[in-house]
Amino acid sequence: MSVKSPITNNQSSNNIQFPNLKHRLVGHRLLIIGICLVIGNWLLVIPSYASTVKILNVEAKRMGDYAEVTVHTSENAKPQILLLESPNRIALSFDNATIESTITIPGPSSFIRIIQAAQIDPNTVYVIVEPNEELTYDYTSIIGKNKVILELTKAKPSSMKKIIPSPPITQEAAAMPTQTTIEVTEEVKLVETITKPVIVKAVATKEAVKPVKKVQATKEAVVSKKVEKPAKVKKGKVEPKILKSPLLGKIIVIDPGHGGKDPGYIGRYGTLEKNLTYKVALRLKRLLRESGATVYLTRYSDISVKNSKIVEIANSKNADIFIALHFNSFTSSRTGGCETFYYTPWSKTLAKVVQKNVCRVTKRRNRGVKKDMYYTVHHTNMPSVLVEPAYLTNPKEEKLILNPVFQENVALGIYKGIKEYVKIASVWQKSR
Numbered sequence: 001m002s003v004k005s006p007i008t009n010n011q012s013s014n015n016i017q018f019p020n021l022k023h024r025l026v027g028h029r030l031l032i033i034g035i036c037l038v039i040g041n042w043l044l045v046i047p048s049y050a051s052t053v054k055i056l057n058v059e060a061k062r063m064g065d066y067a068e069v070t071v072h073t074s075e076n077a078k079p080q081i082l083l084l085e086s087p088n089r090i091a092l093s094f095d096n097a098t099i100e101s102t103i104t105i106p107g108p109s110s111f112i113r114i115i116q117a118a119q120i121d122p123n124t125v126y127v128i129v130e131p132n133e134e135l136t137y138d139y140t141s142i143i144g145k146n147k148v149i150l151e152l153t154k155a156k157p158s159s160m161k162k163i164i165p166s167p168p169i170t171q172e173a174a175a176m177p178t179q180t181t182i183e184v185t186e187e188v189k190l191v192e193t194i195t196k197p198v199i200v201k202a203v204a205t206k207e208a209v210k211p212v213k214k215v216q217a218t219k220e221a222v223v224s225k226k227v228e229k230p231a232k233v234k235k236g237k238v239e240p241k242i243l244k245s246p247l248l249g250k251i252i253v254i255d256p257g258h259g260g261k262d263p264g265y266i267g268r269y270g271t272l273e274k275n276l277t278y279k280v281a282l283r284l285k286r287l288l289r290e291s292g293a294t295v296y297l298t299r300y301s302d303i304s305v306k307n308s309k310i311v312e313i314a315n316s317k318n319a320d321i322f323i324a325l326h327f328n329s330f331t332s333s334r335t336g337g338c339e340t341f342y343y344t345p346w347s348k349t350l351a352k353v354v355q356k357n358v359c360r361v362t363k364r365r366n367r368g369v370k371k372d373m374y375y376t377v378h379h380t381n382m383p384s385v386l387v388e389p390a391y392l393t394n395p396k397e398e399k400l401i402l403n404p405v406f407q408e409n410v411a412l413g414i415y416k417g418i419k420e421y422v423k424i425a426s427v428w429q430k431s432r
Contacts, residue, residue, distance in 0.1 A: 053077045055099040055125050058117045060108040066153035067109050071117070071127050073097075073146050079127075081139065083163060084262045085307050086326070086375065089130045090137055090163050092150060093261075097125040102266050104393055106331035111135060111154060113165075114331050118266035126263065131165045246422040248292035253319040255376060256281035256297060257326040260304030265329040267398035274302065276392075276401055277325040283411035284323070288418070307375040314380045321350065321418060322384035324376050327401065329393040336394040337365030341386040343378045349424060350383040354417030358389055361413035362406065364397075383421070387414060 054074035061068055071079075071092065079092040103117040111133035120126050127150075134155040141148050155162045256277040258264035264273025278299075285295045296317055298310045314322045328339060338359045342351035351369045359366040377384040389410045390397040400406050 051075065051096070053094055053097040055094060055097055055117060055127070058103050058105065058115060058127055060105060060112070060115055062109040066151055067107070067112055069112075069115060069127070069129055069150040069152070071148040071150070073148065075146055076141065076143055077146075077148060078141050079139070079148060081137075082126075082261060084128070084258075086257060086324075087130055088164055089128050090150075091129075092127040092139065092148060093120075094125040094127070096123055099125045102268050102270055104266075104268070104329075104331070104333075107132070112152065114329060116266050116329075118263070118272075119270055120263050120272070126266075128266075131163055134162060134164050137161050137163060245291040246419060246426060247288060250293045250321070250422060251296070251317055251319045252288055252293050252321045252323065252418065253296045253298065253314040253317055254281045254284055255305075255310050255314075255322070255324040256299060257324060258304075259299050259302055262304050265327060265392045267392040267401075268333070268395045269398055271392060271398055271402060273327045273392055276327055276407070278302070279404075280325055280389075280407050280410050283408055284325075284414055287411055287415040291415075291419070307379075310376050311379040314376075314382065314384070319380075319382050321421070322376070322380045322382055323354075323414060323418070324374070324384070324386040326386060326388045328388040328391045330391060331393075333394055336391045336397045337367040338362065338390065339367045339370060339388045341370050341372050341374055341377060341388070342384065343371060343373055344384070347377065347383045347385055350417070350421045351385045353420045353424070354385055354387060354414055357417040357420065358387060358410060358413030361416065362389060362409045364390060389413070 056072040056074060059070045059072070061070075071077075071094075073094075077094055077097070079094045082091040082093050083089075084091055099117060099119050102119075103115075105115050107113055107115060107129075111131060112135075113130045113132045115127070115129050117125065117127045129150065129152065131152070135152045136155045137150065137152050138161060139148060139150040256274070258272075258274035258277060260274075262274065264277070266272060281297055285297065288295045296313065296319070298313050299305050310324075338355065340351045340355035340358070342348055348369070348371075355366065355369050358364075374386050377386050390401050392398055392401065
């Protein structure tokens, strides 16, 4: 039995008609076109965060019971929120971003102290807000408007996102004019002779004094007096000057303020506080070790260290003295000078002698000693002070701070203050 072919004599295989298939192909094409149109419109709306964003301007205004900080950008941007310490601040971190110059503006209301925007590293810009009161915060990126808005309101007990202010800035800083600032030139000289480090072979105490490397003289510093040569030390003996030093065997912890993701305050010329505090800390460490002290830093590189960890380091080392190094800021670019902060009663004398010597050696205006509840000087067990030798927000002082000679003088002033305090404390102990 044969099976009939579906192709008739009048048809060929090339002329077979499939009307349903034709309609389906047309439908598929229309569907693909529609999907492409939807995806295209969607891509137009979604912001692109891969390219470099320019921070054009920062504005702040009060809106009833809350304040707005608006960051204008060259294109859509989505920053990260960071909370910074000492003092407590909130920062919008823009990746792949640039800014032409540092912006510093006062807060639009009493509950915001200062707002700064600056280049933190070649690829990152921070917009930093320092509060005067406990605030809640939130932010939004306005797509299509090229701006980011940070909204700040007074905190309520039920608020989740809160930032608590550090101790308020002293009011006399705003009222007191700054003395005429000397411009930094090559003719600026150190106040006293810098002695080269003495290499110690042995110490008759439990705390060993580590040898220090020889410091090479550079063209940056001009020394006014002849540099003394290190005394010759016989093997197994301690250099006589160190044996007589009141700092021999003392344990001192130095905290170079900020570091890592926390730049600290930023100068008009882009100077970051964290870099300066570390440079001064290394100079102070050298001076103290030359006098026989055992010195620890709370950080040895560009890293962030929490306040609680800083306190733990100082207390665990059973330090005799704790020194926190910072540089100051204010909304007025004319404000300048030196301040020293303490909290505990047993730290007041240390604060006074450090303040006196730093101002005397650096020739900066003496803005006095202040009692404030900064975390580190509040929670450490030993005499502790926070030193702010100058204002980064004062352009003239910023240039001064950048000079290695001034940095050496800051370290020298603190060193002389520590030395004087140890002598005073020794007299007290003998009189008991």
